Amino acid sequence: MDTSQKRSKRSSAQADSPEDQGDVDGRLFVGSMEKGMRVLELFNEHPSTLSIGDIAQHTGMGRSAAQRFVYTLHRLGYLSKDSESKKYLPSMKLLGLVRGIHRHHPQRELAYPLLEKLARETRETVSWVELDGDEVVVLLNIPGSHITAINLPAGSRFPALTSSSGQVLLSQAPQAQLLKMLDALPPEMRARFGSRSRSEVLSIFRKAAEDGHSFTEKNFGDDGVSVSVPVTDFSGRPIAALNISTVRSRYSIAQARELILPRLERAAREASI
Template sequence: MEGPIHMDHADEMYTDEDAGPDPRLFVASVARALRILESFDGGRRTLTIAEISQATGLGRSATQRFVYTLHQLGYLRRDGSSKHYRVSAKAIDLALSLIGSHTYAERVAPVLDMLAQKTGETVAWVERDDIDIVILRSIPSKHLSSVNLPVGQRFAALSASSGQVLLAHAPIEEILRVYKNSMVHARERFGLSDNEGILRYFEDVRRRGLSITEKMEDVDSISLSAPVFAGRDEPVGAINISTLKSRFSKLQAERKLSVDLIAAAREASQMVSR
């Protein structure tokens, strides 16, 4: 039988990331509660108990207890008599306060503001979370017609310009793992399927220090991203400029926006390295 956990040895339990969570420290109920909140993604604003149970893989009884607890704590709201739940303003405030204190996003804020003023386009600070990228800071465009990038929004890293400049500096096996685990629509948008072509593409992105992608779904847009480093070979995040094809062609966007973008990324790298 294992003895008690001594705090002077606690740090040793975190050294082997491949071993999985230590059962002596891992609190499963916290993980389940977070799975409940994570089930309310961008496409599912309100959910029933049954829908949450299906999304999380938890049993209905366990789901009901966790939802009740989160509701009592104020992190979920119940919409009248509809039996639908949604994330509350309290939960959103908590998320925004955590994002607001994010070290890198906070430190590069002046660079983002200056870039947004200079280009007039939507500018964002982006970081990778496994196969996704997440918007952690966003400055909207001055134009009435523009790309909207709300904080917290996720995109597939494989097909997004920010994800590509971050993946370009990852090990080969990591790039191929992300490709394999990405959703079908992300792989289709990316366009390449053979390992040699995939790796050649990311080598080119790494060499250029820039990625440009086009989106032609809800709005025809162009996205440009450059990596930001903190004194290491692996980038800590990316700066993104998003514009509309009604203002720039892809070639025009590269010519007119990439110089300022790369300069901003270099300045941000100096700031986060201090």
């Protein structure tokens, strides 16, 4: 997915989101900080070293402005510079910010052994996924041990509506919210629902709520099978999804339902508050 063309909105469940604050207050909004963060975001969209020229091109900044932002981020320790190519890449200091995020969400840390156990038992890729606006984000991931394992590194983003994780996370969402998200889907993503009508798409989410899980099939080079179940808070509200991703050459949906789903459901119950 091209995140350079689409900036994701944060979930309404998260504090201090732009939507909660209304229109941007130009007296308080620091445009230069936005540009600096845009430079850092580039390294997620383009996972390789980048030159100042690359950064200027991808951000639309002038070369001089890009050079100033890169210099500042380098001096602050958030970018490292390759001594031979003179190109830049994210530094280890950024991991401290990631650690801070996880520290404020201890449930993820507590769930990690459950993910490890699932990965050992199934040898498939296991992920902890959360909703971020109209996308889902992989926050914890243990890769499968098969040669053809599906790779979903932490930080990966996917449209929520068309993913099994998104379908369980949005299973209690209001119909109006789902329809708004559906209308905003790019045509190539909308095509994943085939010829289904709007009401038929909504029924997918009702079924996910009734069943307590969701299956999807996608093409990841090998035909992918994805199954997700919700992790809930004390009120039963989905706050995350546990996901196992495999390939159809090893599991059909029927086989995944029989052999993978019970293990996934058991882990999700243990991870829920």
